[in-house]
Amino acid sequence: MPTETFLNLSEEKRQRFIEAALKEFADHNYDTASVNRIIKELGIARGSVYQYFTDKLDLWLYLKEYSEQQKMNVIQSVDRKAFTNFWDYYRALFTQGIHFDLQHPLCSRFLYRIGYKESSKEVSNYLDGWKSKAKLMFTHWVEEEKEAGTINPSIPTELAVHFLISMSTSITELLQNKYEVNFDENFKNGKPLIASNITEFQLAVNELIQLLAKALT
Amino acid sequence: MPTETFLNLSEEKRQRFIEAALKEFADHNYDTASVNRIIKELGIARGSVYQYFTDKLDLWLYLKEYSEQQKMNVIQSVDRKAFTNFWDYYRALFTQGIHFDLQHPLCSRFLYRIGYKESSKEVSNYLDGWKSKAKLMFTHWVEEEKEAGTINPSIPTELAVHFLISMSTSITELLQNKYEVNFDENFKNGKPLIASNITEFQLAVNELIQLLAKALT
DNA sequence: TACATTTGTGACAACCTTGTCACATATCCA
DNA sequence: TGGATATGTGACAAGGTTGTCACAAATGTA
Numbered sequence A, B: 001m002p003t004e005t006f007l008n009l010s011e012e013k014r015q016r017f018i019e020a021a022l023k024e025f026a027d028h029n030y031d032t033a034s035v036n037r038i039i040k041e042l043g044i045a046r047g048s049v050y051q052y053f054t055d056k057l058d059l060w061l062y063l064k065e066y067s068e069q070q071k072m073n074v075i076q077s078v079d080r081k082a083f084t085n086f087w088d089y090y091r092a093l094f095t096q097g098i099h100f101d102l103q104h105p106l107c108s109r110f111l112y113r114i115g116y117k118e119s120s121k122e123v124s125n126y127l128d129g130w131k132s133k134a135k136l137m138f139t140h141w142v143e144e145e146k147e148a149g150t151i152n153p154s155i156p157t158e159l160a161v162h163f164l165i166s167m168s169t170s171i172t173e174l175l176q177n178k179y180e181v182n183f184d185e186n187f188k189n190g191k192p193l194i195a196s197n198i199t200e201f202q203l204a205v206n207e208l209i210q211l212l213a214k215a216l217t
Numbered sequence C: 001t002a003c004a005t006t007t008g009t010g011a012c013a014a015c016c017t018t019g020t021c022a023c024a025t026a027t028c029c030a
Numbered sequence D: 001t002g003g004a005t006a007t008g009t010g011a012c013a014a015g016g017t018t019g020t021c022a023c024a025a026a027t028g029t030a
Helices: A004-008 A011-027 A035-042 A046-052 A056-075 A086-103 A105-116 A128-148 A157-178 A180-188 A198-216 B004-008 B011-027 B035-042 B046-052 B056-075 B086-103 B105-116 B128-148 B157-178 B180-188 B198-216
Strands: none
Touching: A004 A011, A004 A046, A011 A035, A011 A056, A011 A105, A035 A046, A056 A086, A056 A105, A086 A105, A086 A128, A086 A157, A086 A198, A105 A128, A105 A157, A128 A157, A157 A198, A157 B157, A157 B198, A198 B157, A198 B198, B004 B011, B004 B046, B011 B035, B011 B056, B011 B105, B035 B046, B056 B086, B056 B105, B086 B105, B086 B128, B086 B157, B086 B198, B105 B128, B105 B157, B128 B157, B157 B198
16 A cells, blocks of 8 residues: 555656556566666655555555556446447457557556566465456356357356456467567557557457357357 | 586486476576575585586576477377377377476476566577477468368468467466366475376366367368 | 645665685596 | 596675665645
């Protein structure tokens, strides 16, 4: 939890701080992320950080909550009821994912890291939340779609969920393979991961969903 | 490259060293892995390590090559020509993967880490090799199977390859979800990840391959 | 203006890391 | 046995890390 002092900061100061911290924790694992680099980047004193947060862990937890909230705000704008077809809904979720990446590139990269690259024992207790949440959501959907006839009931729910989640997360890698140069460039320049390849991304998503649908129907 | 001194070491000494080093680099990222912990575990002097290897990086590269070689030895025993059906071949590869994990648990965990969790800039130049190799192999297969009629030619090769690789690698996660407790136990005790769940693993693999086949046919 | 409160500072301690190197010990060979 | 070579040792330097704390500056308040 950030201190009163941090919350009392001017909007601009706070945002500048969050951005610098996010960048550090997006570029490095928890263990190798350095408070020194953050303050150097911001040009502030070491003590300030510890007047805002009790800990490195405290700061990390705040950034995690902050980023998840940002993502939630974007994702939850997609309403399941607005789609009759499950796969259309699924596709819409991906599209919102793109928008999130474009609007919050640092959050996006940070969440990607803590979701798939982080392995520090210091934070391992806090890594499960997101995934198990997603699992619950997908499980719910799969069971619904099994009844609705969209998903073959003979396929174990657990397997279908794994299939869907695993594909959702690996799409980034697919695009990295396809548009290698741009991804690296964007990362270096601190741009959103997807950047200008939106249409290609949409095409890849469509192809992928077709495969998923074929497998699970 | 290890020095003459290291290669001259007695088989037992060398193996003990490799195991301790593998354990350290399997449990920690490159940056946070500690030579101090390795020597403490082995009860040897700091200087010895630097008489065997010039560098921490040099040691890491050796362990990488060593582990990859171990895996190759196991995997290459599966001959494509021994199978008329591609999916049978694919299934056999998984089975060999189980054997590798059972016979070389440390190598298995180390390779898993450098394949999916590593993000240190120090070693980033050396991380691509394995993946691009796998991609080449899978690409070759997919193209063959397209001609043979096993895989639908209208599916882009890139997509099919991504599908296969992504599923191959995420199977571990599926099993972790299913048999959470056992996995944690095995990890703590330094046992192979899969251990006693071989039959369950085989079942999960079969189910998964059925889905893959359905999607790609 | 004068005082109280909040915010900012950076030297510092304590602890880690890697790689070195002069020295000690063990092993081999004649 | 004696001398050369190979192997083992651990204190050390140089650099990094986090969190602290007495103090300085800015801001709010009366």
